[in-house]
Amino acid sequence: MASSVFLLDLKGKPLIARDYRGDIPLTAIDRFMPLLQEREDEEGTGLPVMTENGVTYLHLREKDVYMVALTRKNTNAMTLLQFLHHLSKVFTEYFKTIEEESIRDNFVIIYELLDEMMDYGVPQITEPKILQEYITQESHMLEITPRPPMAVTNAVSWRSEGISYRKNEVFLDVVESINMLVNPKGNVLSSDIQGAIKMKVYLSGMPELRLGLNDKVMFESTGRSAKGKAVEMEDIRFHQCVRLSKFESDRTISFIPPDGEFELMTYRLNTQLKPLIWCESVVESHRGRVEYMIKAKAQFKHRSTANNVEIIVPVPNDSDSPKFKSTIGSVKYAPERSAFVWKIKQFQGGKEALLRAHFGLPSIRDDDPERRPPISVKFDIPYFTTSGIQVRYLKIVEKSGYQALPWVRYITKNGDYQLRMPDPITGGSSRLPPI
């Protein structure tokens, strides 16, 4: 339950204020910035949830805008923060980016949305697709005034009736992001697969869909033996269109999809993985220069290829005069990120690549400890899922009986992919050969 919601600029001045319950004076927001600052001074960090004088401030930040909800009660903090994230998602759908500028330009529609998405501090309709049906940027004359979308009044709140396409098609994207944290010796500290099945639905009417995966739990519970590999997904979360109780009872994924693009489900596998792309690095730091040797390995099947590989290697802030040499790909110094970026357009499974880099350093440097960010790696590997998940079927039934085509694509890409760097070798003679 929120009493009011604010959008603030970086100085804490309100851009938008919406009072829902009138039990907190609007001036209470003036204390938000000082409070945030105080926490930062005392504890080294501002917190998403802070309380003062009986008022609780919950906030998140998008670029140069703070989104803040205020409450006087011991209310569900998780709900309010989730709501603020929904708000930011809806704003992004409406006007691309959330910035001070775009907030000022769109204040009329923001007020409309705030009015629609929350009533008396209780979140209401927050689905962007549905909101767009009756809150639009063009103004309306009464004769053509939008009406509450069917969806709001339907049993199915995410799809309107009467949708029609000439060609009925469904696109399924199975996207797996690999999160990985590896220590300098190459031992994986933590790794998991965050999977998502994204859909683009262009179907007429009210279609009933059923999705079949090679889900191990389902195979076991139905006593069927899986042909090939079955996958055990650890935590599956569904879009609200999926009938959760049906899934709970017999593991079938059945739903009436929203129209257009949406994320049907996410899942997680917490298996110990080998890094798909592993970088072995040696760093040598001498007076006035620093040397790097990076050996990248593509540790996946030979028939797969990683595209658009970017290996981002951090260097000291004050590095200059870079020199690079690599067996494949191109290397660029990105001083604004204090890193150099090694780009490899195509990196075939089982292959290795080598990079040498040399930077000059000022001869006089302060003794402050260096930040030691990890190497991060970006890539995508098409036609490949790390977990081995597969779509077995997608059944589409609509009462008009049309035939629809399902298309499926698989891709694996990096998630939060961090390879920690070894301590630099200092002093002594250089061991790395000169470039």
Add this chain to the structure above:
Amino acid sequence: MMNAAIQTNIARLQIMKAKVLAALRKGENYELKTELNSEYKERRKEAVRRVIANMTVGKDVSGLFTDVLKNMHTDDLEIKKLIYLYLINYAKTQPDLVILAINTFVKDAEDSNPLIRALAIRTMGCLHVQEVLDYLCDPLRKCLKDSNPYVRKTAVMCVAKVYDLNAEVAEENGFIDSVRESLSDSNTMVVSNAVSTLVEMNDMAPNQDIWKLDPGMVGKLLTAINECIEWGQIAILETLVEYAPRDEKEAENICERVLPRLQHANGSVVLTTVRLLLKYEKYVRRADLLSQFSKKMVPPLITLLSSEPEIQYVALRNINIILQRHPTLLSKEIRVFFCRYNDPIYVKYEKLDVLVRICSERNVEPLLNELKEYAKEVDVDFVSRAVQAISRLAIRYESAAEKAVKVLQELLQTKINHIIQNAMVAFQEVLRRYPNRFDSVVEGLCEYIDEVDEPDARAALFWIVGEYSEHVANVSNILTSSLESFLEEKDECVQLALVSASVKFFLKSPQKGQSLVLKALQTATEKCANPDVRDRAYIYWRLLSADPNAARSVVLIDKPPIELDDADLSPQLLEELVNELGCVSSVLQKPAKLFVYKLAEKAGVPRDSDATGMGLEEADSAVAGGSGGSTSGIDTTNEGEPELLISF
């Protein structure tokens, strides 16, 4: 003379400035007034927009009330919404003028477009003006029975607003009964808003018994929850948490039927479901079910950690509470709590806390390696917490002590100033916990005497020197040179430690220490300005001169072992917070009555923004245990020197 002239001039200038500003301000409002009355529709529309824009940035446009109202009767929906917004803002200050708007509202509430009907009802409720109430009742009654569910869900919510304004009116008009009936509405959004409204009203008038869940209703809600939007699901789950099932069977049934909610994409649905399952643990007795529930909770809780940082933060604070109820729930998942380089610092603090909490003897070694990495980061606060965590683990697990000492030694070798300070304090704790076990490292520690400059760290090092003087070759050099700068020490804790160390050294090797201890006591008693230091030195002095043997038996005794205070919450508070999982109280880890003034008044707690809870024993102990949360609970200071306590 001159001064007076200047001052009059300044005063005159200020008056002029104020006049010009007033004119300017008046100017804009004046211009808007003309525009609002323009004969052209587009210009009026633009003017309304500007009025709202000015209102948004805090300029006073209340003077335009009547002119704005003139535009209210329009067929342009955008204008209508903007004017309604204006009314919400200024109704309270000009309640008599609001009456002018009533006609339009009442008319809109009967519009053929449900969107407009709902808008009128919603806005009238938000005006918060008694005068409007009389005009609101009739339209509201109709809207509660409207054929369109969108209007009904808005009307149901409006009843809470009416009740807040005037409970009697709401009751007399039968609105409360209507809301109760709405619980059986065919549309789930109406149902969930009815639930929210009833809960709100219960909250406003706790003794009125406006609503109590009965078993029949529970069944209906459990069916509705499957079709609800996410926020409605949360509302229903929250009321079910408050429900007391009649028997075990019913409790089991409720749990099983909400279990699928753990799969929902909204983190708050997940966490509220967890709250319900934990609350119902006391009703469900079947062990197999309970273990099935806990097993199902784990993956969704872990998945919350891949959400946005703010969500992660709330999740981690709550996981901390859940772990106090179920300490082993996540012990296999320790790696997911490892900090990422780009985690916000508040997430890192919470992860660190959880890591130490779930660490077991089995995985303490990899965790120590991980903590060593954190200790090398640049954020000074984080480093100090990481190093503290190392000593906590060493204190908790004897088998880890060896490894921890090795890690601490490696940290010292980094030669980075703030790491050395923290490591030294950690060393003192470990040595104190395992007397005589790590004698061989002491000599090495003394080499850092010149790098150790923080008071805590210096005090720690002197304590080590005093306790282990027999293992350090050049003790007298160290102490002598340190005594020379005795008066320059920044903090009394260092001076106290230095005096104690000198006395210990003397008692262990009287020959070598005699002149040293004399110098220490002389400096402390004659030249030191701090009364505590002087006092302690006098006590030592008298003790030593009275009977050196007695002094030995007082100063050099075995110290009581230090123990970890795991900063656990008191059982009552833990119970309270588990029942409020996901709420502000469980994020702050403070009882709600400390920051919700309505509850505070009831409990007789003084209003206190920092919620230190003075005078409230229960709260006091709770805060001491919990609110610090992330700070270590070890008594790291040296002031509890046991020898002194005895001599007092």
